[in-house]
Amino acid sequence: MTTPPSSRRALVGGALAASAVAATSTVPAYAGSGKHDVPLLSPADRHLVQRFSYGLTTDLAKTVRKAGGAGAWFERQLKPASVDDRDAKKVDGWWPELSYSPSKLWQRQIMGMQGGWEVMANYQRRALQRRMRTNRPVLELMTEFWENHFNVPVNGDAQFTYRAAYGDRIRENALGRFSDLLLGAVTHPAMLIYLNQAESTKRHPNENLARELLECHTVGVGQYGEDDVKASARILTGYTVDMWETWQALYDPEEHWRGPVRVMGFRDKNKKKDGQDLTHRYLEYLAHHPATARRIAWKLAMKFVSDTPSAALVSHLSKVYRKNDTEIAPVLHALVASREFQRAAGKKVRDPGEDIVATYRVLGIHMDQPHADDSGVNALLWQAGSIGIYPLAWPRPDGQPIDNVSWSSPGRLMASMNVHYTVSNGWWPTKGVHYREPKDWLPKVRVKFVDLVDHLSRELLHTPASDRMVAACCQVTGYSKHEIIDPEHELVQWGMGRVLTTFLDSPEFMSR
Known part of the structure; x- marks a missing residue:
């Protein structure tokens, strides 16, 4: 395993011995018993697809082979319009309120019909469903990446009115120019509300957005001073949102501060009443810095x-x-x-959102449109939160961490193991969710346990089973390698979840 030592200790050290082992490049693979029904991608192709998807499945592997390999598949992914994604688009109609106008959403909240937090919970659910179903994983990954970079938390009593539209705007430019992303995000009403730009005036320029624009969105700490922040705030004056009556986003030239401005190497006389062109040029400067x-x-x-x-x-x-x-x-x-x-295969740890989506995908779990609070789609969100964080809910402007250490604590590992075991056994959720039957995991009617383990490794990890993985599965079940498994065997009747969890808890699954 090539996971960094600190992360490896956290992932392996807190796990049960039986569920802590995984196939690695240094551990001999089980030789198997001949022909396999789960063809594997090459290690290089597997690495590329794993890193740029929400979990490699047998169906995705087929798509990659059909495209001519991971390289060709990746090229097509960078042109998402050419990839049919109708299954992911179906979920857009599940929560119609996500397309309501800001004023309508606000009225529904103050009338007690639907709170903003409820609307945003559905936005989070839609994000998870899109990631589970998409044929455009690179677009979804980059949308998530930029929503995190230009973080506007879903939990906010005013920005929720524009938050779904904000995510859609980012998706439009997620594989385009950063300059366009920056302009779209910084001037979007969701961002204006979140970082108080909607309340900024020429008499009292608010510095929150101006500071985060420099610190989080562009050049970073150490590249600017306080005078730069003040000038940045003056440049952005004029952008606002009417949060009292219409909830309309607008530009008010009367509130644009005029006079010379200087931010690092950017200078302007700033004489015009309308400062939108100035803002565009300023953001272009920052994007190209x-x-x-x-x-x-x-x-x-x-x-x-x-x-x-x-x-x-x-x-x-x-x-x-x-x-x-x-x-x-x-x-x-x-x-x-x-x-x-x-050379970086296995060096990144899955965060809670990636973990939950990859788990449902690799187990082949299908979910129906929710019709009640305890529907499976709703439970999926709660499970993601139980692992460490709800998607798109990081409370600070700097965005959710993307390093390994943040998601490698023993507590996170134990939470993941709990979800893996629950889902592998089909215990919860139970409504509006369709699990594979235990017998469907058998490659044939009668199979040696060792061959079943190898088959499962190929389906769940997309690698042959290592000798250590075989030993782990034998240990966790108490069966020998030569035990014959058929549909009536006790493993299939009530113990398959234990074997599935052994794979899901392994470092190889927990990394990407």
């Missing part, structure tokens, strides 16, 4: 390569970013082509 290029390159490398990307890789990606006018796709091209990426 070398410090922004390095920061975006570093963050993408941390998310998709490792917690400690080399200075050489970050420098290379930042050059690609600037050379291509802040386009994201060329940076991703360069990232996956790097030797550092190719």
Whole structure:
């Protein structure tokens, strides 16, 4: 296993011995008994797809092979409009309130019809369902990445009115230019409300958005001073939202501060009453700044390569970013082509959201549109929260952590193990959810236990079972390798969940 030592200790040290082992490149693979019905991708293809999806399944592997390999599949993913995604789009109609106008949402809240927190819980559920169902995982991953980078927490008593539209705006540009992403996010009413820009005036410019724009969204700490923050706040004046009556987002030229402004290397006389063009030029300057290029390159490398990307890789990606006018796709091209990426298999730990989505996907669990509070789709959100954090709910502007250590505590591991065991046994949720029958995991009517373990390893981990994994499954069930398993065997009748959980609790599944 190539997970960093600190993360490996947290993941393995807190687990039961039987569920802490996994197939690795250094552990001999079980030889098997001949022909297999689960063809495997090459290690390189498997790594690319694992890192840029919400969990490799047998169906996704078939799609990759049909595309001509992971490289060709990835190329097509960067052009998401060319990939049919009707199954994921179905869920958009499950919660019609997510398309309601801000004023209607607010009225429904004050009339006691539906609280903002309820609307946002459904937005979180929709996000999880999209990730489970999508044929465009790269687009969904990058949408999540940028929603995290330009974080507007779903839990807010005013920004909820615009939060779904904010996520949709980010999705539109998630694989485009960072410049467009920055403009769309910073001037969006959800962001204006969250960071108090909606209340900013020329007499009293609010500095919250101006500061986070520099600290979190672009150049980063150490690149600017307090005078830069003040000037940044003055540039942004004029953008507002009427939160008293209409909930309309607008630009008010009367509230734009006029006079010379300077932020780092950006200068302007700022004489015009309407400062929107000034804002656009300012954001373009920030998007193209070398410090922004390095920061975006570093963050993408941390998310998709490792917690400690080399200075050489970050420098290379930042050059690609600037050379291509802040386009994201060329940076991703360069990232996956790097030797550092190719050597990074297993170096990233799944966060709670990735864990829950990958678990449901690999177990082949299908969910119906929710019709009651205890429907499976609703429970899915609660399970994600129980592992460590609800999706898109990080309370600070800096966004949810993307490093391994943050998600590698013994407490998180035990929470994941609890969810894995519950779901593998089909215990909860039970309404509006369809599990595979235990007998459906058998590759044939009668099979040796060792061959069943190998079959499951190929389905759940997309690798042959290691000798250590075989030993773990024998230990957790009490069966020998040569035990014959058929549909009437006690393992199939009531113990299959124990074997499935052994795979899901392994470091190999918990990493990507």
